[in-house]
Amino acid sequence: xxxxxxxxxxxxxxxxxxxxxxxxxxxxxxxxxxxxxxxxxxxxxxxxxxxxxxxxxxxxxxxxxxxxxxxxxxxxxxxxxxxxxxxxxxxxxxxxxxxxxxxxxxxxxxxxxxxxxxxxxxxxxxxxxxxxxxxxxxxxxxxxxxxxxxxxxxxxxxxxxxxxxxxxxxxxxxxxxxxxxxxxxxxxxxxxxxxxxxxxxxxxxxxxxxxxxxxxxxxxxxxxxxxxxxxxxxxxxxxxxxxxxxxxxxxxxxxxxxxxxxxxxxxxxxxxxxxxxxxxxxxxxxxxxxxxxxxxxxxxxxxxxxx
Amino acid sequence: xxxxxxxxxxxxxxxxxxxxxxxxxxxxxxxxxxxxxxxxxxxxxxxxxxxxxxxxxxxxxxxxxxxxxxxxxxxxxxxxxxxxxxxxxxxxxxxxxxxxxxxxxxxxxxxxxxxxxxxxxxxxxxxxxxxxxxxxxxxxxxxxxxxxxxxxxxx
Numbered sequence: 001x002x003x004x005x006x007x008x009x010x011x012x013x014x015x016x017x018x019x020x021x022x023x024x025x026x027x028x029x030x031x032x033x034x035x036x037x038x039x040x041x042x043x044x045x046x047x048x049x050x051x052x053x054x055x056x057x058x059x060x061x062x063x064x065x066x067x068x069x070x071x072x073x074x075x076x077x078x079x080x081x082x083x084x085x086x087x088x089x090x091x092x093x094x095x096x097x098x099x100x101x102x103x104x105x106x107x108x109x110x111x112x113x114x115x116x117x118x119x120x121x122x123x124x125x126x127x128x129x130x131x132x133x134x135x136x137x138x139x140x141x142x143x144x145x146x147x148x149x150x151x152x153x154x155x156x157x158x159x160x161x162x163x164x165x166x167x168x169x170x171x172x173x174x175x176x177x178x179x180x181x182x183x184x185x186x187x188x189x190x191x192x193x194x195x196x197x198x199x200x201x202x203x204x205x206x207x208x209x210x211x212x213x214x215x216x217x218x219x220x221x222x223x224x225x226x227x228x229x230x231x232x233x234x235x236x237x238x239x240x241x242x243x244x245x246x247x248x249x250x251x252x253x254x255x256x257x258x259x260x261x262x263x264x265x266x267x268x269x270x271x272x273x274x275x276x277x278x279x280x281x282x283x284x285x286x287x288x289x290x291x292x293x294x295x296x297x298x299x300x301x302x303x304x305x306x307x
Numbered sequence: 308x309x310x311x312x313x314x315x316x317x318x319x320x321x322x323x324x325x326x327x328x329x330x331x332x333x334x335x336x337x338x339x340x341x342x343x344x345x346x347x348x349x350x351x352x353x354x355x356x357x358x359x360x361x362x363x364x365x366x367x368x369x370x371x372x373x374x375x376x377x378x379x380x381x382x383x384x385x386x387x388x389x390x391x392x393x394x395x396x397x398x399x400x401x402x403x404x405x406x407x408x409x410x411x412x413x414x415x416x417x418x419x420x421x422x423x424x425x426x427x428x429x430x431x432x433x434x435x436x437x438x439x440x441x442x443x444x445x446x447x448x449x450x451x452x453x454x455x456x457x458x459x460x461x462x
Contacts (some may be wrong), residue, residue: 041362046331050364053328054375059399061372129370211370218372218399 009098014091015083023230024048026262030233033266048230055223063216065126074121075217075224081113082232088164089238090248095165102162108149111194111236114228115141118203121225122213133212136277137203140193143284144200148190150292154183155243157299164239168247175246182295184244186288188265191236193280195229198269202277237261329375329401330459331364333451336374336398340391340427342381345441346408350378353444365451371397376454377431382410382417383424395431401461404433405454407447409440 010016027048035042062071087098088107096103115137122134156162158179159170177184193200204212214225241248241257248254275283339347353360354367368374371394383391395404406427409415414425424430434457437450 035361038356040356040359043362043364044331047364050328050331053325054332057325057328058375058401061397061399206369211368211373215370216372222373 009087014086014094014097018091019083019086019231019234020227023227023234024052026234026237026258027230029259030262030266030269033263034270037267037270052223052227055226056220058219060219060221061216063125063127066124066216070120070124071221074117074124075221075228078114078117078121079224079228079231081110081117082228082235085110085235086231089235090165090168090242090254091238092248092251092254094251099163099165104152104156104162104164104167107164107235107239108152111232111239112141112145114232115194115196117228118213118225121217121221122215125216127216129210129215130213132209133203133215136209137196137213139277140196140200140203140280143281144190144193144288147186147284147288147292148194150289150296151183151186151190152239152243154180154295154299157296157303164242168242171243172247175244177244180244180295180299182291184240186292186295187240187244188261189268189288191240192265192268193284194236195233197265199272199275200280201274202280205274233262234258237265326459326461329461330455333365333376333455333458334368334374335365335376335378335405336368336371336394337378338380338391338394340379340381340387340411341384341423342408342410346380346411349441349444350380350407350447353447358444358448360448360451363455371395372399374398375401375458376403376405378405378407379427379431380407380411381427382414382420383427383430385422385424388424388430391427391430401458403435403454403458404431405435405437405450406433407437407442407450409438412436412438415440 012018025048028043028045031047032042062068085107088096088103088110090096119134119138119141122130122137125131155167155171155176158176159167161167161170192198196203204214209215214222217225237258238248238254241254241261245257245261248257337347337350352358354365360366371377375398377395377398379391381387395402404427406412410417411427414420414423417423418425427433428436435450435454437447439446442450
C-alpha cells in the first residue's frame with residue numbers, strides 16, 4: 001500500500017502528470033499575458049500542448065561529433081531535476097509530499113540542474129552557436145546562483161530551520177515580503193534569470209546566436225527541455241510564493257499567489273529588453289549579491305538582538 | 308493486408324491527435340536566397356501584431372532543427388544555393404517548403420540569368436507557392452492556410 005502511494009505521488013501528484021499539465025497551463029498563461037501586454041491576441045489555450053505533441057513526434061537528428069549517450073540523456077535529466085523538486089515544495093497549497101532537514105538546499109540545487117544540463121548539452125555539440133550559448137548559460141548560472149541562494153536564506157534564518165515545510169509553518173500568515181523586500185525582489189529576478197526569461201535571455205538570444213545551447217536539438221530533446229522550463233517556472237513560483245507571501249494554505253491561495261507573481265514576471269518580461277552577458281554578470285555581482293548580503297546581515301543582527 | 312486495415316482504433320486516434328498538433332503548431336525558418344528584401348519585409352509584416360499569425364500557432368524559429376516549414380524568398384543565386392540545400396537538409400522530418408514571391412516561383416526578372424537557378428522548386432520540393440511581387444500579407448496568410456491543409460493531410 002505504501003509503495004502504491006509513493007508510486008502515485010511520483011507518477012500523478014505532485015510529480016509526473018500533474019506537473020506536466022500545470023507547467024503547460026502556466027506556460028500558456030505566461031505567453032498570453034505577454035501577448036496582451038504587447039497588444040497581440042496571443043496563443044490559444046492548447047498551444048503548448050500542440051507544440052509539445054508535435055515536437056515529441058518529430059524526427060530527432062543526432063548531429064555528427066556529439067556523444068550520443070549524453071545527447072539523449074541530458075534532456076531527461078533536465079526534466080527530472082525540476083520534477084523531483086516538485087516533491088519538496090507545497091504544490092497546490094498542500095503539504096510537501098516529502099520533507100527532511102535541509103531540503104531547501106536540495107530544492108535549489110535541483111532547480112539549477114536544468115541550466116547545468118542546458119550548458120552541457122550546448123558544449124556537447126560541435127555547433128558554434130551551441131557553444132556560445134552554453135558558455136553564456138553557465139556564466140549566467142554563476143552570476144545569479146549566489147544572490148538567489150542568499151535571498152532564499154532570508155526566510156530560513158527568520159524561521160531558524162532549513163526545512164521548507166517547517167519554514168512555512170513557522171511563518172504561517174507572516175508576509176515576509178514586507179520585512180524582507182530586497183530578498184523578495186532578488187528571488188523573483190533570480191527566478192527570471194534561472195528560466196532565461198526576457199532581460200536575461202542572452203543564452204538563447206534568437207537574433208544573435210540562433211537558439212543558443214539548444215540549437216542542435218530537434219524533436220524529443222527540445223520538447224523535454226521546454227517542458228522542463230515550464231515545470232521549473234511553476235516550482236519557482238510556488239517556492240517564492242510559499243516563502244515570501246505568507247505560505248500557501250489551500251489550492252485557491254496557491255492559484256492566486258502564483259498567478260499574481262506570474263503577472264508581475266510577465267510584466268517585467270514584456271517591459272525590458274535583453275541585457276548583454278557582461279551586463280547580466282555585472283548586475284548580479286555588483287548590485288544583486290551586495291544587496292542580498294546586506295539584507296542577510298540586517299536579518300542576522302535583528303534576530304540576535306531579538307533573541 | 309494494407310496498413311490501413313492493420314491499424315487499431317487507438318493508433319488511428321493517436322495519428323489524428325498528431326495531425327492536429329502538427330496543424331496547430333507550425334514553426335517556420337526563414338531563408339533569403341538572394342531576394343531584394345521586398346518579400347522578406349512582407350513576411351515579417353505578416354508576423355507583426357497587425358496580421359498576427361502567432362495566434363494560430365505559426366511562429367519563426369531561429370534554428371532549422373526546430374522548424375517544420377522552410378519559408379524561402381528569392382531566385383536562388385549561385386552563392387545562396389548551398390546554404391538553401393543545407394538549411395533544408397538540416398530540418399527534421401516532416402518538413403514543408405513555402406516559396407514566397409515571383410522570384411522564388413520562377414526567377415522573376417532574373418529568369419535565364421547566368422547565376423540564378425530560376426526559382427527554388429528545381430532544388431527543393433515546394434509545397435505551397437505564393438505569387439506576387441511582393442505578395443501582400445493577406446496573400447501570405449492565404450498561402451499558410453493552404454499549407455495547414457497540406458500539413459493536416461500529411462500521412
